[in-house]
Each structure stands twice: as C-alpha cells, then as structure tokens.
Amino acid sequence: MQIPNVLEVKGIRVLTTKQIAELYGADLNTVRHNFRYNKDKYILGKHYIEVYGEELRRLKTSGEFIPSLKYAKSAYLWTEKGALLHAKSLNTDKAWQVYDYLVDFYFRAKEKEPELPPKKEIVPTQTKTEPLKKKITIPCMEEPVFVFKNLLALAEEQGISLKVKDTSGCTSILKGNRIAVRKHQLFEKVVYETAYELAHYFIHYNQGDLINNPLAKDYNDQAERAAFMMIRMLDIKAKQKY
Structure with missing residues (x-):
C-alpha cells in the first residue's frame, strides 16, 4: 500500500x-x-x-x-x-x-512541523553528505498495517514522534526522539524504515554521532537485523490472531 x-x-x-x-x-x-x-x-x-x-x-x-x-x-x-x-x-x-x-x-499530515534545531546528540541514519544505505530487501509482510500499528504503539510508549514528510537525500532520519520517514514510498518501505530507526534508537541511543563513527557500518547492520526481527515477529503475531 x-x-x-x-x-x-x-x-x-x-x-x-x-x-x-x-x-x-x-x-x-x-x-x-x-x-x-x-x-x-x-x-x-x-x-x-x-x-x-x-x-x-x-x-x-x-x-x-x-x-x-x-x-x-x-x-x-x-x-x-x-x-x-x-x-x-x-x-x-x-x-x-x-x-x-x-x-x-x-x-492530518499536512501540518508541517518546525525545523528541528541541530543537536550534538542527533543520530540520523543518513544526511545529504552521507552515502545512501546499501540497497536492502524489504522483509515480506502479510499484515503490514498490523506491524505498523504496533511499531507506532512502541514509539508512542517511548515518547518518540513519527512523521511522514519530505526528507531530502534520505529515506528516514532519527533526531533525538523524533523519526521522519520520507513520504511517497511504498507502505511496506515506510514500515521497514520505521522499524530501522526504532532499532537505532533502542540499540545505539548512547553512541552519539553515528555518521562519523568508525563503527557506523556495524551500527547500521545491527539496526537492519533488528528491524527484520521486529517485523517478522509482529507479522507472525498478526497471522496467529486469525
């Protein structure tokens, strides 16, 4: 979708x-x-x-x-x-x-949020100057809406806001406790990017600037694996409901 x-x-x-x-x-x-x-x-x-x-x-x-x-x-x-x-x-x-x-x-997505001021603790997955994440295969989802609703609930519980908006040069960004996912993507890609940024938030919350960190590639790989795991677990849970 x-x-x-x-x-x-x-x-x-x-x-x-x-x-x-x-x-x-x-x-x-x-x-x-x-x-x-x-x-x-x-x-x-x-x-x-x-x-x-x-x-x-x-x-x-x-x-x-x-x-x-x-x-x-x-x-x-x-x-x-x-x-x-x-x-x-x-x-x-x-x-x-x-x-x-x-x-x-x-x-209700047309209300634009003010631009977020830069902070030292910003943890974006990509910036204009950062190479794009390697091309990934989006995990298969039979119930993507169910998966997304549960990811939203998890974000809300942690006080994380999520918006779909224009994100020039990247597919998603994590800044502090705010996640922005680029609009006009396939719904399943929005679900994946949400899980990916949540994984970064929970796993690397205290690692500072991930972009210039020498372990950036390892951090991204960890977030990808965690995102796949979250999506698969939630999709299996959705199928068990029926």
Missing part, C-alpha cells in the same frame, strides 16, 4: 470512491452500494464534497488530477469523516487499520 497522492478541494484533503475501495481492499460496487444504502447518514460538506462544473474542470487540469475522474461529469470526494463512515460500513479489520493509517499520514 502506498500513501495516496494528495487531493485537496476547498482546502480539505479528500479521496475518490475508487481510492477508498482500493485502500480498504473492497469491491468498488460494494462501496458505492453502501453509500446509496446509507445515504441519509452522509452529510454533504461534512462527509463528502460534490464537485462538478468549473471545480471539476480545474481538478482535471491541475497537478491533483486523478485518472478515475477523467470522464466524470460530477464526483463525490470523501473527507476524513466520510472515510470513517465507509470503514464502518465495510467493518473489516483491513478497513479499520487503513483508516487509522490514513488519519495520521494522509488526512
């Missing part, structure tokens, strides 16, 4: 019906039927926005263009609250898990 490209209407982040179906792992006709059957529960302007005419033409010619709207004469676009009602209608584990993820990393 990949974070959707941002689509905004009237300053509100929204999703198309097709995106809702794909993200929630549901049939498109089922999502449409659920809306028609429960239409009295959906409020225009709160749960969805209807676009047509000039507004729709603007979307079709803007950088926010969504292919599924190409031939549409009008369209319903779903807000965060609308995405919640669709999750309620489907009522599947995947729909609920994906909804939680969208709230944190799509609908």
Whole structure:
C-alpha cells in the first residue's frame, strides 16, 4: 500500500470512491452500494464534497488530477469523516487499520512541523553528505498495517514522534526522539524504515554521532537485523490472531 497522492478541494484533503475501495481492499460496487444504502447518514460538506462544473474542470487540469475522474461529469470526494463512515460500513479489520493509517499520514499530515534545531546528540541514519544505505530487501509482510500499528504503539510508549514528510537525500532520519520517514514510498518501505530507526534508537541511543563513527557500518547492520526481527515477529503475531 502506498500513501495516496494528495487531493485537496476547498482546502480539505479528500479521496475518490475508487481510492477508498482500493485502500480498504473492497469491491468498488460494494462501496458505492453502501453509500446509496446509507445515504441519509452522509452529510454533504461534512462527509463528502460534490464537485462538478468549473471545480471539476480545474481538478482535471491541475497537478491533483486523478485518472478515475477523467470522464466524470460530477464526483463525490470523501473527507476524513466520510472515510470513517465507509470503514464502518465495510467493518473489516483491513478497513479499520487503513483508516487509522490514513488519519495520521494522509488526512492530518499536512501540518508541517518546525525545523528541528541541530543537536550534538542527533543520530540520523543518513544526511545529504552521507552515502545512501546499501540497497536492502524489504522483509515480506502479510499484515503490514498490523506491524505498523504496533511499531507506532512502541514509539508512542517511548515518547518518540513519527512523521511522514519530505526528507531530502534520505529515506528516514532519527533526531533525538523524533523519526521522519520520507513520504511517497511504498507502505511496506515506510514500515521497514520505521522499524530501522526504532532499532537505532533502542540499540545505539548512547553512541552519539553515528555518521562519523568508525563503527557506523556495524551500527547500521545491527539496526537492519533488528528491524527484520521486529517485523517478522509482529507479522507472525498478526497471522496467529486469525
């Protein structure tokens, strides 16, 4: 799963019906039927926005263009609250898990944090001047959303904040108790980078500057192995639930 490209209407982040179906792992006709059957529960302007005419033409010619709207004469676009009602209608584990993820990393992700001041204890995995980490194979995950939710819970328990944002020149950064993961990556890559930075946080919390440390390669290898172990254990736990 990949974070959707941002689509905004009237300053509100929204999703198309097709995106809702794909993200929630549901049939498109089922999502449409659920809306028609429960239409009295959906409020225009709160749960969805209807676009047509000039507004729709603007979307079709803007950088926010969504292919599924190409031939549409009008369209319903779903807000965060609308995405919640669709999750309620489907009522599947995947729909609920994906909804939680969208709230944190799509609908509410536009608030930019102030730039973090440099500190001596900064422990980034990469900087602009640092060579990129060696290409790694992302561990196979059958339940990546479950794995990610548990990694988030672990981070929250330790007072670590996690944001998906622009991270020029690197795929993830750890600064003190803050982790930033580059946006527009495959969801499984976001999960891996989160586990990788958490591993650095727990294993190398007192090692100072890892970039210029003569043992930097060994530290990165340790974090990679720990990330793989965390992901595999959580994925196995997810499968045992079912």
